[in-house]
Amino acid sequence: MDEKCISKAVIRRLPRYYRYLGELLEDGVERISSNELSTKMRVTASQIRQDLNNFGGFGQQGYGYNVQYLYTEIAKILGLDRTHNMIIIGAGNLGQALANYVQFEKRGFKVVGIFDVNPVLKGISIRGNEILMMDELPQYLKDNDVQIAALTLPKNNAEETADLLVENGIKAIWNFAHLDLEVPEDVIVENVHLSESLMRLSYNLNCYVTEHKK
């Protein structure tokens, strides 16, 4: 399997397959056809077959997909078969909410540190992690194995913080600040913009209302 060849569009859909397969496993379903999965996920069966064929075709004619096998393989592709240590930069509302969310850890994303510049927050414990100050960050990154940094700080401070993270070896940034970061080619940034999602919701709501007025 050559992961480099998998298109971004397919990779974007994989977490959804993974979620549905996880639910099937919880329900004790051992195998499923592309047609059944198609009805459940409300995507076409041919899309499912095409997507999953990218990985050498997990399905067998007349048998369908082995749910456990597919779930495990997709987990491997998404890198969920290992633990990623994550730090959070900006211990405000959003940073604390992320640090408090237990499900990330279940997926293998372990919050190991949380940082801020506000001395009032120093030492406050969030799910067992005491908030540290930013001047402790470089040494912390030398002493600890961290793969991902979440940026939940004001956008004005995001670029310089990203630079500091990159200088100290961070290769993956989960960026919540409303700013497109400029990073070297070997650093991966995943932007999360809840407001953009809300705008799409607003657009779709408008469309629906307009169509149903006719």
Ligand SMILES: NC(=O)c1ccc[n+]([C@@H]2O[C@H](COP(=O)([O-])OP(=O)(O)OC[C@H]3O[C@@H](n4cnc5c(N)ncnc54)[C@H](O)[C@@H]3O)[C@@H](O)[C@H]2O)c1
């Ligand atoms: N992308 C999204 O979907 C989304 C959703 C909500 C908020 N946000 C953004 O996330 C950020 C945080 O939002 P919030 O509601 O938690 O704000 P907040 O004000 O509650 O928290 C921001 C925290 O960042 C800290 N901070 C400021 N400069 C810092 C620096 N240089 N290094 C480390 N920490 C620093 C502050 O002291 C504060 O504790 C904002 O930029 C906001 O616009 C994004």
